[in-house]
Amino acid sequence: xxRLYVNLVDxxxxxxxxxxxxxxxxxxxxxxxxxxxxSQERIxxxxxxxxxxxxKYHDLNRLNGxxxxxxxxxxxxxxxxxxxxxxxxxxxxxxxxxxxxxxxxTFTATVIMKLIDQRKLHLDTKLTEVLPWYRKDTGEKVTIxxxxxxxxxxxxxxxxxxxxxxxxxxxxxxxxIDKTEFARKYCSSDLEFEPGTKWxxxxxxxxxxxxxxxxxxxxxxxxxMKEIIFDPLQMNNSGDLQQNPEQVVDKLAxxxxxxxxxxxxxxxxxxxxxxxxxxLYSTPDDLLKFDQSxxxxxxxxxxxxxxxxxxFLNGYGCGWELRKSPMGTKLEMKNIQTHEGFLWAWHTRxxxxxxxxxxxxxxxxxxxxxxxxxxxxxxxxLYGRIPEFxxxxxxxxxxxxxxxxGIDEAISYGKFQLGQNTGEWECHENDxxxxxxxLLKADLNDQAVKIFLWNTEIYPELWNVWDSxxxxxxxxxxxxxxxxxxxxxxxxxGDNKAGAEILKKLQSR
Numbered sequence: 449x450x451r452l453y454v455n456l457v458d459x460x461x462x463x464x465x466x467x468x469x470x471x472x473x474x475x476x477x478x479x480x481x482x483x484x485x486x487s488q489e490r491i492x493x494x495x496x497x498x499x500x501x502x503x504k505y506h507d508l509n510r511l512n513g514x515x516x517x518x519x520x521x522x523x524x525x526x527x528x529x530x531x532x533x534x535x536x537x538x539x540x541x542x543x544x545x546x547x548x549x550x551x552x553x554t555f556t557a558t559v560i561m562k563l564i565d566q567r568k569l570h571l572d573t574k575l576t577e578v579l580p581w582y583r584k585d586t587g588e589k590v591t592i593x594x595x596x597x598x599x600x601x602x603x604x605x606x607x608x609x610x611x612x613x614x615x616x617x618x619x620x621x622x623x624x625i626d627k628t629e630f631a632r633k634y635c636s637s638d639l640e641f642e643p644g645t646k647w648x649x650x651x652x653x654x655x656x657x658x659x660x661x662x663x664x665x666x667x668x669x670x671x672x673m674k675e676i677i678f679d680p681l682q683m684n685n686s687g688d689l690q691q692n693p694e695q696v697v698d699k700l701a702x703x704x705x706x707x708x709x710x711x712x713x714x715x716x717x718x719x720x721x722x723x724x725x726x727x728l729y730s731t732p733d734d735l736l737k738f739d740q741s742x743x744x745x746x747x748x749x750x751x752x753x754x755x756x757x758x759x760f761l762n763g764y765g766c767g768w769e770l771r772k773s774p775m776g777t778k779l780e781m782k783n784i785q786t787h788e789g790f791l792w793a794w795h796t797r798x799x800x801x802x803x804x805x806x807x808x809x810x811x812x813x814x815x816x817x818x819x820x821x822x823x824x825x826x827x828x829x830l831y832g833r834i835p836e837f838x839x840x841x842x843x844x845x846x847x848x849x850x851x852x853x854g855i856d857e858a859i860s861y862g863k864f865q866l867g868q869n870t871g872e873w874e875c876h877e878n879d880x881x882x883x884x885x886x887l888l889k890a891d892l893n894d895q896a897v898k899i900f901l902w903n904t905e906i907y908p909e910l911w912n913v914w915d916s917x918x919x920x921x922x923x924x925x926x927x928x929x930x931x932x933x934x935x936x937x938x939x940x941x942g943d944n945k946a947g948a949e950i951l952k953k954l955q956s957r
Contacts, residue, residue, distance in 0.1 A: 494517075494524050494525075494829060495517075498515075498524065498829055499525060501837065502515055502525075502527070503529070504837050505818075506529040506530055508838050508840055509709055509844070510817060511530070511812065511822065512529060512530030512706075512814040513528070513540055513810065513817070514529070514540050514546065514810075515809070516542065516733075516808065516809050517826055517830070518739075518808075519804070519805055519806050519807075523736070524830075526732055526733075528540030528542060530814070533702050534711055542731065542732045543699065543731060543733070545685060545686075545687075545697060545698075545699050545700045545701065545731055546700075546701050546729060547689070547700075547703065547789075547794040547813075548726070548811075549722075549726045550787065550789040550791070551726075551728070551788070551789035551796045552726045552728040553654050553725060553767050554767045554798065555728055556657050556658055556661070557767025557768070558767065559672060559673060560592065560657055560766075561752040561756060561766065563661070563664055563665075563676075564592075564752060565749050565752050569660070570592065571592050572593065574587065575587040575595070578592075578664065579659060579663060581628065582636060582656075586639050589642070589643050590602065590643050592660070594644055595650075597760040597764050597765065597766055598648060598650045598653060599761050600652075601639035601641045601642060601643050601645075601646070602635060602636075602652045602653060603638075603640055603650075604651055605655070606652075622716060623718075624692070624718075624720045627720075627723060631655060631656060631659060646761065647760075654723075655724055656724075658724025661724070669690065669723065669724060670690065673728070674687075680747065681734075681741055682737060683730065683737055684734070685699075685733070685734050686729065686730040686734045688729075689727050689729060690719050690720045690722060693727075697729065702813065704815070705814070708844055708847050708882075709844060711814060714792055714793035732809055735798060735807075736807055743805065756768060758770075768787055769785075770785060771784050771786070772784065775827055775831045782804070783801070783802060783803060784801060786799045786800070788819070793813060794813060795816055795819060796819075797809065797819045797823065799823055801827075806827075806830065810822055816878075821836075821838070838874065840873060841873070842862055842879070843862075843875070843876075843880050843882070843883045845862075846858045846859065846862040846880075847883055847886075849862075850887075855894075855898050855899075859898060859902050862875075863902075877906070877910055877913055880899060880900075880903040881900070884920060887899060888920065888923060896920045896923070897917070897920040897923075897926075900920040903916070910940070911936075911937045911940035911941035911947075912941075914936040914940065917933045918931075918934040918950070919950075922950075931954050934947050934951040
């Protein structure tokens with residue numbers, strides 16, 4: 449006799465409970481399968497929509513790089529757009545390696561917090577306690593905390609208001625630097641303000657933090673980074689170029705500078721001068737591992753994370769930019785943990801929305817890209833809003849018109865488009881400025897002046913357009929009007945020190 453029949457005869461209550469239990473388990477299993485399929489369909493739908501958005505950016509020459517979008521550690525999209533090597537027509541791909549530029553600061557900050565967890569450092573440790581050679585009068589005032597959150601007051605050696613790119617290139621050279629001597633020369637000047645009272649983004653501080661890591665661990669920074677972060681998190685495709693900037697790295701993408709619709713190779717930049725401020729490379733998969741490490745206390749203590757992710761001055765924590773942004777149809781405010789990296793050809797962003805375990809990284813290897821707009825479009829799709837798709841850039845079309853119809857007709861065309869079809873174009877001050885400088889570089893100075901002048905008509909309230917207009921006027925010898933343009937620029941921005949210096953030279957002629 450079948451066992452179920454015997455049970456039914458012997459006990460009429462027990463078998464009914466068992467039967468119900470079997471039915472419930474079966475229903476739950478069916479629901480789990482259904483949910484799994486629904487989840488996969490959802491991910492596929494999100495991936496397709498995000499890819500459509502990113503492809504549009506790429507088609508308009510505004511994205512050349514790699515993007516990853518993940519939720520709860522599960523990848524929704526991981527894809528390359530454009531070329532990792534234009535010379536060899538090798539496409540960008542998620543397994544290629546990309547320079548992180550200043551996103552490296554989040555890793556340097558994490559190494560410091562790990563050393564604090566190990567009680568080898570403290571947030572209030574003074575600079576001179578760990579770098580005894582540092583000047584006493586300022587080093588006694590600056591703490592680890594000040595260095596981490598850009599409130600040290602130490603001048604930033606990469607301040608382009610004080611040095612031109614050409615000057616930095618010449619000064620920093622190509623050889624691997626003596627890091628201590630570099631810090632003595634570039635990271636030890638008089639304080640610009642009392643530590644902790646103001647915020648000023650500062651590569652010098654993170655250069656010093658990397659020296660502190662070497663001092664505390666007794667190892668080169670790249671080895672300490674590998675042992676403290678990369679190896680424990682199995683970030684096997686990440687590394688540091690400062691120790692050997694000219695080394696060959698397998699699958700490292702090439703950096704290019706964008707000039708209109710064309711590209712040029714990035715000029716040499718000695719990454720040994722970047723050090724803890726910007727010398728790391730990685731892949732999207734490795735960056736996802738880094739992001740996931742913050743969701744438990746196994747890698748970093750909750751106390752350390754609280755310090756890192758608590759905003760200090762200017763909304764900056766310790767190695768992270770912290771802000772709130774509206775998301776979804778209800779515009780619900782969400783905490784965003786992010787950092788930007790920019791080094792000429794390399795433009796990088798990490799984004800984490802911890803409340804919903806969302807991770808997004810966008811990396812461009814062709815210079816400045818609209819990463820914030822791309823991020824907003826992606827999150828709109830993730831949170832049920834209709835994204836704003838990119839529009840063609842008016843300055844690029846004007847540049848084509850210059851080549852075929854001349855400068856005057858090209859500007860007339862641009863003005864007509866702005867007057868009649870404003871909503872169909874992207875027209876930003878920086879885009880027109882870049883066009884003007886491309887014309888200057890090509891010795892088409894008269895044309896450049898006309899573009900700069902048009903830019904002042906569109907954006908009369910922006911100091912930089914007047915500064916550029918003044919530069920163009922000086923190039924064609926119209927000194928008096930150039931002086932007036934620089935005066936307008938300085939009236940709008942009194943901190944334009946480079947413009948003030950040029951104005952003095954023009955007035956002394």
